Amino acid sequence: MTQTSVETTLSPAALVLTGPEREVVGELADHLAKTGPAATDDLDWIRAVRNASAGLPRRLLAELRAFRHDAGPDGVLLIRNLPVAPADGTRLPSTPSHAGSVERTASTAAAVVTAAMLQLGEVIAYRNEKSGALVQNVVPVPGQxxxxxxxxxxxxxxxxxxxxxxNRPDYIGLLCVREDPSGEARLCTASVRRALPLLSERARRVLSEDRFLTEAPPSFEIREGAAPAHAILPGAPEDPNVLVDFHATHPLDNEAREAMAELRDVLIRVTSALALTPGDLAVVDNRLAVHGRSSFSPRYDGTDRWLHRVYASLDNRRTRPLRHAAGAVLG
Ligand SMILES: O=C(O)CCC(=O)C(=O)O
Ligand SMILES: [Fe+2]
Structure with missing residues (x-):
C-alpha cells in the first residue's frame, strides 16, 4: 500500500487522489464520455475505456494491482477525490428514482468507474438483473x-x-455520484479476515461445512434446479472466503443456525460504516468481504443519494458459456 493508505480497524485502506491526478482522470473520462458510440453497454465503448484505463495515474494503477493481488485485511479499497462531473462545469442531472434505473449513456462518472473496474478484471452484468446494464444506478425508489x-x-x-x-462478481465498484443529503446512509463492509479471529472454533468448523442454502432473488431464474448446500466459509481454514447473504442464506440445522448467528454478530463488530461523498469509489472484494447499507430517509426530489455500481470478474473464460456472443452479460 502507498503512503496515503490509512489502516485502522474501522476504516479501510484509502487512496486519495491529488489535484493533478484527479485532473488526469477527469480528462480521460470526459474524453470517453464523448467517444462514440458513447453507450456504456456497447463493446466498442468498453474497448475504448479498457485502452484508456492504461493511462490512469500510476499510483491508482499500482493500488488497484496490489488490491487484486491481495485485498488486505478489510477486503475493501476506497479511492477518493475522483471526478464525477465534466470539467466544463455541466451540472449533473437529478438523481433518478425509477425502479431498475441504469446508466446507458456514457458520462464522466460512468467512464471513471468502468475504467477503474477494467483494471481489476472484466466488467460483467446479469441478464436478469437491472436489464443487463453494465453501469447500474443505486438509488432509493419510492414504494420500495x-x-x-x-x-x-x-x-x-x-x-x-x-x-x-x-459466477458471482469477484469485485463490486460503488462510485458515489451524489451524497445522501440526510447524512444517514452508510455503506457497511465487513471482512472475513477481521471476523475469523473472533469466531469460536466450533462456529468456524460448522461454517466451513456444506450446511447452508442460498436462495436466488425472484428476478433470477436458476436453471440447474435447486441450489446445492454450501459452506459459508469455504477455502483455506486459516484464510477462508465468505459466502453469505443474511437475507437469503438459510441454515440447514440448529448448529448451523447458531454458527450463522455468531458470524453475524462478529461481522457487525468488525464493520466499517462509510458515508460516501461524491468522488468516492469503494471497491469490495466479494470473496473476502460482505457489504450492506444502513437505513436512510430518501426525499425523492432529485437530490437523493446516487451511486454507480459496476461488477468485475477475474476470469473471462470461466464465464464464457454464459456470455452470449462473447458479450459482457451473463444470461
Ligand atoms: O447502497 C449501498 O451502499 C450498497 C447497496 C448494495 O448492496 C449494492 O448495490 O450492491
Ligand atoms: Fe450489494
Whole structure:
C-alpha cells in the first residue's frame, strides 16, 4: 500500500487522489464520455475505456494491482477525490428514482468507474438483473423502501453480492455520484479476515461445512434446479472466503443456525460504516468481504443519494458459456 493508505480497524485502506491526478482522470473520462458510440453497454465503448484505463495515474494503477493481488485485511479499497462531473462545469442531472434505473449513456462518472473496474478484471452484468446494464444506478425508489435490494432505504442486510450465483462478481465498484443529503446512509463492509479471529472454533468448523442454502432473488431464474448446500466459509481454514447473504442464506440445522448467528454478530463488530461523498469509489472484494447499507430517509426530489455500481470478474473464460456472443452479460 502507498503512503496515503490509512489502516485502522474501522476504516479501510484509502487512496486519495491529488489535484493533478484527479485532473488526469477527469480528462480521460470526459474524453470517453464523448467517444462514440458513447453507450456504456456497447463493446466498442468498453474497448475504448479498457485502452484508456492504461493511462490512469500510476499510483491508482499500482493500488488497484496490489488490491487484486491481495485485498488486505478489510477486503475493501476506497479511492477518493475522483471526478464525477465534466470539467466544463455541466451540472449533473437529478438523481433518478425509477425502479431498475441504469446508466446507458456514457458520462464522466460512468467512464471513471468502468475504467477503474477494467483494471481489476472484466466488467460483467446479469441478464436478469437491472436489464443487463453494465453501469447500474443505486438509488432509493419510492414504494420500495423495505425491499432487500439496493432500491430500498431500510437497513440492507450484509451480503455477498449475488451469493447464489456460481459466477458471482469477484469485485463490486460503488462510485458515489451524489451524497445522501440526510447524512444517514452508510455503506457497511465487513471482512472475513477481521471476523475469523473472533469466531469460536466450533462456529468456524460448522461454517466451513456444506450446511447452508442460498436462495436466488425472484428476478433470477436458476436453471440447474435447486441450489446445492454450501459452506459459508469455504477455502483455506486459516484464510477462508465468505459466502453469505443474511437475507437469503438459510441454515440447514440448529448448529448451523447458531454458527450463522455468531458470524453475524462478529461481522457487525468488525464493520466499517462509510458515508460516501461524491468522488468516492469503494471497491469490495466479494470473496473476502460482505457489504450492506444502513437505513436512510430518501426525499425523492432529485437530490437523493446516487451511486454507480459496476461488477468485475477475474476470469473471462470461466464465464464464457454464459456470455452470449462473447458479450459482457451473463444470461
Ligand atoms: O447502497 C449501498 O451502499 C450498497 C447497496 C448494495 O448492496 C449494492 O448495490 O450492491
Ligand atoms: Fe450489494
Amino acid at each position: 423502501e423495505s425491499q432487500q435490494s439496493n432500491a430500498g432505504s431500510e437497513l440492507l442486510e450484509m451480503h455477498t453480492e449475488n451469493a447464489f450465483h456460481n
